[in-house]
Structures are given as C-alpha cells and as structure tokens.
Amino acid sequence: MSLPKTMQAMVTMGHGGLDQLHFHPDWPRPHPSAGEVLIKVSACGLNNTDVNTRTGWYSKAVSEPTSSNGHTTVHNADPTWGGAPLSFPRIQGADVCGEIVAVGSGVAQTRIGERVITDNWLRDPSEPLNKEKTGYFGSECDGGFAQYTVIPATNALVVNSTLTDAELATFSCSYSTAEGMLTRANVTAQDTVLVPGASGGVGGALVQLCKLRGARVIAMASEAKHDAVKALGADRLLPRHVKTLKDALSDEQISVVADVVGGENWQSLIDVLVRGGRYTCSGAIAGPIVSFDLRTFYLRDLTFTGSTVITPDVTKRLVAYIEAGALKPALAACYPLSDLREAQSAFIQKTHTGNIVVCP
Numbered sequence: 001m002s003l004p005k006t007m008q009a010m011v012t013m014g015h016g017g018l019d020q021l022h023f024h025p026d027w028p029r030p031h032p033s034a035g036e037v038l039i040k041v042s043a044c045g046l047n048n049t050d051v052n053t054r055t056g057w058y059s060k061a062v063s064e065p066t067s068s069n070g071h072t073t074v075h076n077a078d079p080t081w082g083g084a085p086l087s088f089p090r091i092q093g094a095d096v097c098g099e100i101v102a103v104g105s106g107v108a109q110t111r112i113g114e115r116v117i118t119d120n121w122l123r124d125p126s127e128p129l130n131k132e133k134t135g136y137f138g139s140e141c142d143g144g145f146a147q148y149t150v151i152p153a154t155n156a157l158v159v160n161s162t163l164t165d166a167e168l169a170t171f172s173c174s175y176s177t178a179e180g181m182l183t184r185a186n187v188t189a190q191d192t193v194l195v196p197g198a199s200g201g202v203g204g205a206l207v208q209l210c211k212l213r214g215a216r217v218i219a220m221a222s223e224a225k226h227d228a229v230k231a232l233g234a235d236r237l238l239p240r241h242v243k244t245l246k247d248a249l250s251d252e253q254i255s256v257v258a259d260v261v262g263g264e265n266w267q268s269l270i271d272v273l274v275r276g277g278r279y280t281c282s283g284a285i286a287g288p289i290v291s292f293d294l295r296t297f298y299l300r301d302l303t304f305t306g307s308t309v310i311t312p313d314v315t316k317r318l319v320a321y322i323e324a325g326a327l328k329p330a331l332a333a334c335y336p337l338s339d340l341r342e343a344q345s346a347f348i349q350k351t352h353t354g355n356i357v358v359c360p
Helices: 048-054 170-183 200-212 225-231 247-248 266-273 294-299 311-324 338-350
Strands: 006-012 021-028 035-044 095-103 115-118 122-124 134-137 148-152 156-157 192-195 214-219 238-239 254-259 273-281 303-306 331-336 354-360
Touching: 006 238, 021 192, 021 225, 021 273, 035 115, 035 170, 115 238, 115 254, 148 338, 170 200, 170 254, 170 303, 170 311, 192 200, 200 225, 214 225, 225 238, 238 247, 247 254, 247 266, 254 266, 266 273, 266 294, 331 338, 338 354
Parallel strands: 192 214, 192 254, 214 238, 254 273, 273 303, 331 354
Antiparallel strands: 006 021, 035 095, 035 148, 035 354, 095 115, 115 156, 122 134
16 A cells, blocks of 8 residues: 555644644654554544643643643643653544554554554553553554554554444543443442443443443433433433432432542532442543542541553453444544544533544
8 A cells, every 4th residue: 555655633732722733734644663553544532631631731730620721830740641741743632443554563464454443551561560651642652633643553453343433433532441440440230320421421431331330320411411321321310510419319329439520519429429439530620629528538438549541451341342332432523633623622612422533
C-alpha cells in the first residue's frame, strides 16, 4: 500500500482554551518504529483526559470543574494526569478505531489489514504492572486526532464486530475506565451500585458493565436523559440533583458508589453507603475539591479506591464483550476531525447522552 507522507491532524499547541487546537492539512505522517504498528484512523472518541490535559485541569492549583477554558493558574510541574509536564505540539486523542496499514520491525506482516481498537495504557514491557512506568496514548505520545497514528503492537487489539468504526471508537477509554473501577471495587451480583453522571460516556459504560456482573444499578442523570439511560439497563433512575439523596433512595441498600462526578454533592454519595460499602472514583467533572468527614469513613468501615491505570486484561475483556454483542455503543454524535473544537465544546456542555467521536 502506498502511504502519503503527510496527513490531516488536529494538533494541541499548549495548555489553554480551545484556541490551542490547530488543524493541519499536511502534518508529517508518523512511521512505526520497532514493535509498533501504523493505524489508519477511521474514528477517534473524545474523553475527559484530552480536555483536562489541554486546559491544565490536573494541576493542584485548579479547583474548578472541568471546562473547555484554559485555567489561568497552573503549576507547570503537574498539569497532566501523571503529574509531569507535557511536551508540545501534541496530537491528543486516545479512543482509536482503524486499520493497521504498516508495521515496524519485529511485528508480523500478517497484522496489516487488521481492524483494531486501542488499549491506551502504554506499559513498560519488562514491568507491565508497574503503574509508575505507564504512559497514556495521546498524552505521553501522539494519539488519534489525525488520519494516521502509531502505537505498540500489543496495544492494537483486533476486534471482529459488525459495529461501525464510529461506534467502536466509543469503547476504549470510557469502557476500560468503567471496567477498571468495577474491578477495583470488586462488584458482584450481590451489589447495588449507585452511578452518578450515568448519561456520560463512563457513566453509561458503568451501567452496562454492572449489569453484566449481575448487579442492581441505580443511575443518576438529568430527567431528560432517563429514557436513554434506562435503555442501557439501569434498574432505577433518579434525577441528577435530589434534595435529600437518602430519602430519594428510601430502603435501597447501596453497597457501591461508582463516581466520576465529585463536586459539591459528593458527601451525600458517601452518606448513603451501607456499612462496609465501597466507593470507587475515576473522575471529578463537577469539581475535585470535596468535604470529607473522616468519621464517616472509618466508623462505617468504608473502602475507597481510586482507579486510573488499569491492568492489561481489562481492555481485552472489553473486546470479548464487544465481539459477543454484550455491550451497546452509545454514540451521541460524529464530527469531522476539522471540527474538533466544536466537538469538544459539545462534549463539555454534556447535553448529549453517551460518547462523541471525530472522523478524519
């Protein structure tokens, strides 16, 4: 196959607002190094990491909710998910679906032509479980907001599915994040799980993946989105904001809270957990600074787990679910790559249900 020397790419030039995203029609196409594959990108999903990294939201100097705007006060030492500075220019985007069109040395030529999605965690081959030696696709290296991208061959997972490329691009980040959270919290069929923000990409994934484990799911979302969340399998729906969460839940016994929202209502989530309950978190889109009463934590024998770096088996498990038809893609909208600014703006406004993708 004859490959072009240049490609279309949306390039992030630095920390800041949407004006830091620059579309280039002739950006140099990457070449696969040893152990890597070159993917022709068909679609790439949006996620909060892209936005939070661009805006500098991960900095300890920031206390506001996630937004499209750059933050005026950012510690240069900690503006990314891993707490280390990021080099620019950078092509972001992690949730790739595409076709392998070339391979680097050490990778079988037979992989050319495979339809793949990405496992976005870049691991040290000699210590794959060492969380201190991990990077993220689209952060520590260029990602998928382009016509072509390279990734280690082990991170390009073959998927056999009748779903469209755009639908498949909704899974990698949101669903692996959700499955990682449920794995950390050891969710089983004996659990009742409360999911705030259930209409978002991770929230909707949590609903479906909880049901695959046999758990009962109580989902919180804007009432206008209840029908869509119900279609994902939620057993019960609550409004996004309720006056008193305990009263709204009545006699429900919440054993797990799976949260990516945080914000000012965080304490009410902790207060509804049964004794011995578990709280698992992988986001704080409504705000990262919360009020925490240690007495509730220790007197109720609660377990808290943060979840970011997942184990290698998680995304492979997702591929098996996809191929078995056990998961429904929640594709809210598809934008051209050149309209990534508009796509990210819509993503942050959260008027949609599910995931947004861009297509080169």
